[in-house]
Amino acid sequence: MDFYLIRHGIAEDSSLNDLERKLTLEGQKKVKKVASICSKIFSKPDTILTSEALRSVETAEIFAKKWKVKKIDSYSKLNPGASVYDYLFILGAYLNKDIINSNYKIAIITHEPDLSRFALSLLSNQIRYDFRLEELIYKESILNFNLKLKKSSLMVIKWDGEESELIFYSTPSIFAKINKL
Numbered sequence: 001m002d003f004y005l006i007r008h009g010i011a012e013d014s015s016l017n018d019l020e021r022k023l024t025l026e027g028q029k030k031v032k033k034v035a036s037i038c039s040k041i042f043s044k045p046d047t048i049l050t051s052e053a054l055r056s057v058e059t060a061e062i063f064a065k066k067w068k069v070k071k072i073d074s075y076s077k078l079n080p081g082a083s084v085y086d087y088l089f090i091l092g093a094y095l096n097k098d099i100i101n102s103n104y105k106i107a108i109i110t111h112e113p114d115l116s117r118f119a120l121s122l123l124s125n126q127i128r129y130d131f132r133l134e135e136l137i138y139k140e141s142i143l144n145f146n147l148k149l150k151k152s153s154l155m156v157i158k159w160d161g162e163e164s165e166l167i168f169y170s171t172p173s174i175f176a177k178i179n180k181l
Helices: 025-041 054-067 084-092 114-123 172-180
Strands: 002-007 047-051 072-075 105-110 127-130 135-138 154-159 164-170
Touching (some): 002 114, 025 054, 025 172, 047 054, 084 114, 105 114, 114 154, 114 164
Antiparallel strands (some): 002 154, 127 135, 154 164
């Protein structure tokens, strides 16, 4: 299965209520460009998950429109400050051995640094699926690696329940260059 990890677009000033911050016009424009290119390169996800923060929901709606995905599921557990355990709690409702061993795709549109921590946990194989017990297992360890997804960026990780592989990563500026080709 594949995870499409997407950081929300540029949002309004942080002096507002954090969950009510909307995408700026520049943020909307960048997300639309990235979503347009992604919809041409990557198959549409089966599921789009997002936090309840307005900027994430708006980003998800733009991607859903380009990919022609009708349903977006928003969760408070994915709000800013979410832990890897929070991500796994939500994913536990979606994952089973048949999905993990298929071409199923889940897009997750959330926040930094939470999204990067989840990505690093996947990429370092700290997250595994116990196919016998049919449950997710997380073995947290200290990583000497720093990762920060830029706003409106996309990372694609292929995961078989035991090991993962980074398939793709791009920032909006790289997507803009791709679009000019």
